[in-house]
Amino acid sequence: MEKTIVDRSLLNSIDEIIERYNCDKHNLLTILQESQGLIPEHYIPEVVAKHIGIRLNMPISKVYDVITFFSALNDRPKGKHVIQLCKSSVCRLNKYQSLRDILERELLIKMGETTEDGSFTLEYSACFGACDVSPAFRIDDKVYGNLTEGKIIEIINDYRGISHG
Amino acid sequence: MDRTVSIISKNFKKYNIESIDEYLSLGGFKALEKAFDLGPKGIINELNASGLRGRGGAAYPTGKKWEQASRVPGHRKVIICNADEGEPATFKDRYLLQYDPYKVIEGMIIAAITFNANEGYIYIREEYKYLHDKFRRAIQLSKEKGFLGENILNNGFNFDITVFSGAGAYVCGESTALIESMEGKSGRPRLKLNRTSEKGLYQLPTLANNVETLAAVTSILYTGGEEYGKYGTPSSRGTKLISLCGNVNRPGAYEVPFGVTLREIVYDIGGGIKEGKALKFLQLGGASGAIVPPSLLDLKYCYEELGNKGIDIGSGAVLVADETNRVVDFLKSVQDFFLHESCGKCTPCREGNRQITKILNRFVTGEGSVEDLKTIERFSNVMKYASFCGLGKTAPTALLSAIEHFPIEFYQQIHRVRKTS
Structure with missing residues (x-):
């Protein structure tokens, strides 16, 4: 990167x-x-x-x-968009692993890695208080919850700047 | 029957927070006017009459805390609103910041009148960054209307609020760690030689309260302490915001009077377990709270009845887990959290979490031993009694309560009996 x-x-x-x-x-x-x-x-x-x-x-x-x-400060570079997947107790009960698998497959990277073009970093995060829409992830400062596979792909494509009309 | 009430949550989703006029039309800032009439003594009397206790988790009577604080002398004093809501499974403060920020602002001004402080900070966690500017806007609008700034409502009282962003550290919910981080240091808790109300931020007298406590203060002055105290049970008076989540049909933040049963919370308010599954356990108060088995579902949600069973209300989180979850897997996610969040200052918490994580991993993979079970219990007790701050003291709560209520889940994961030396 x-x-x-x-x-x-x-x-x-x-x-x-x-x-x-x-x-x-x-x-x-x-x-x-x-x-x-x-x-x-x-x-x-x-x-x-x-x-x-x-x-x-x-x-x-x-x-x-x-x-x-502090978790919000980094001493190493990250991708343009940082996707943080919550793996706290609540998101565990709501099976965050299913989101992880979809994200890893879509971005062709594993947790903790950055895509080759430097556009996304995928990492785990502690609870960010979106338990009412769990399992959830946040991209940069924005929180996404109540997710389905289609919705996740749509969100990622939005960040990639690809239209899906 | 739905037992939810709307006192603190009265304004949720009732108005657009971009418009302070809408808040005013709902009776906004009436509590503040009353506070100026009552003065510090009168405010404290109302709080004592209401029976309000700190909603951040420690549950210390707010009236008593403010009374002690109001006696601290000083020219420069500080109010801090602790919105570093980092406890997993807890999001009720987010609802307050998101749907009723003015109520929190009003509560902070009332605290300032009581404490005679002119500076206020709201420490909002970094994870709620999308709310920082919205809250700043609410402060700005309040200032334009003369509720903040100089000579508030022509009472000759000055008070202003600044938003301070946390940076992603759970331990900063502890008030001295929070203050350390506000002073430009890493957020490790301080040795408390003095009360924060005597020497807090920059060694100035500082009154720090949770978001919900301050919002409750506004509601109490608005409705009257006696009236608010009518809700709840004789020794746990008032109402509480709970964060209901996990494998439940209707997750969300709800306001309940103390004294509803856990069963009512899960099945009436929460609509029962997802997909009609059976309940395995609850965890109350967040990751640092106890595991509650279904046999205790008829307990009343209040300080004394839960307290008798060694359960704390804590942050007000109610996490529901269905029958498909293994207790050891769940504990591992709790343990991973504490391992990550321990600040490393004291040995019991730093090393205790590290070793417990190692041993718990053996239970997850089915390679535990009888000695392992004894060891984690012993280490947990050391942490509980010898840790420097609340993080280490409460980190093993879930584990200890799980061993008490679900011993079989641990025994099933024991691979062989090792010989003790």
């Missing part, structure tokens, strides 16, 4: 975020989340982590303590 090339304009945008939060290290979590939001591969490259550490005057180990602690 392609890594993000960190250029000056990206660092400038991150500097803007840091300044919006008064270069205050207490706002590290928010700064990291907003910075990651600028990067299409949904991760924080090492250069960026170091840059933030320097700007906030804190050791890079502390920055990485936070990045690696």
Whole structure:
């Protein structure tokens, strides 16, 4: 998968975020989340982590303590769209495995992998509170529940930009 | 008979949250006006009269908590609304944020009046990112109407709310871990030398409450503490939002008065088990809650009757599992969750979860032993008593209750009897 090339304009945008939060290290979590939001591969490259550490005057180990602690922050690149399949107790009772099989077959990848073209990453997630429509997955920030095979294929095709009229 | 009620959930799906006027037409912000008239003492009296207890899981009487907090001196104080609803099988706070955000905002302002705080934060979990901007919009609209900001309703009181996004850590539902993460650190719980109400966020006096508790406060001031306290049982008063899910026909968030039976919840409200199957067990209160066998279905859903059986109401999750599920498989999914979410700060939780997962895997594959069963029980008890925070203390609850109620399921998975040394 392609890594993000960190250029000056990206660092400038991150500097803007840091300044919006008064270069205050207490706002590290928010700064990291907003910075990651600028990067299409949904991760924080090492250069960026170091840059933030320097700007906030804190050791890079502390920055990485936070990045690696939280599930929503990544230190490795992901696909353009991240599909997170819930495998919590509720979705287990409602057989999330059936969704997994369909997703793996449709995307030709296994859980934890990214498609060759870098458009999708498939991974497990903890409960994201969609138990009333379980089994469920979320793609980026959007939650999908009450799923059937046809619906899943339709959703994936939508993200692929393929029309199915 | 459907035993659901609508007090806290009164406005669900009744109005468009983009329009604060619609909320006002449903009696919105009337509780706030009343709160200004009552003042801190009057508010606390109403809460005491209502019998409200914290709905996040700890069930501490809210009136008492606020009374103690209101005595803490300080110029700069903080209100936190804990919307880091990470407990698996729980989604009732999401309903509140999604369908009645102003009620939560109103509750936060009432808390601020009581605590004399001018800063408020709502910590919404990252998984509800699609609600962050909607909630920000609700804050903005409230501000435009003069319910937030400076000189609220010409009472000379200032209060504002900021949305803070969680980042996907279950342990941050624990209030000190939540505060740590808000201070730019990894979310590991603090050693509680002081109450959060004395030294919380940035060491400032901080009053933190669950979303449902704050929404209930609004409802209580609106309907009156006595009136709200008429629902429920004499010692578990009021109503509770439950998250009903699993192999049940009508999953969803419902409001019930305390005292309904578990059977009524599953069969009347939930419409029974999917495909007409038989019930295997319930899990109450989320992944950290106890497993309840069908023989206890006639228990009343209230703090004391469940408490006597060692069951907590917890977050209000009611997870239904049908007869096709093996208890050990279910426990494995619970255990995988805790292994992933343990923050690693204390040894009992970090290592306990790791070892229990290993041993439980042997039961799943049918390679368990009698010693294994004794070991997981012993480790579970160590975790229960020696863990640093609630996560480790409650992580083995499901396992221990399953061993108590479904021992046969474990014995069936025992491969051979190993010799003890």
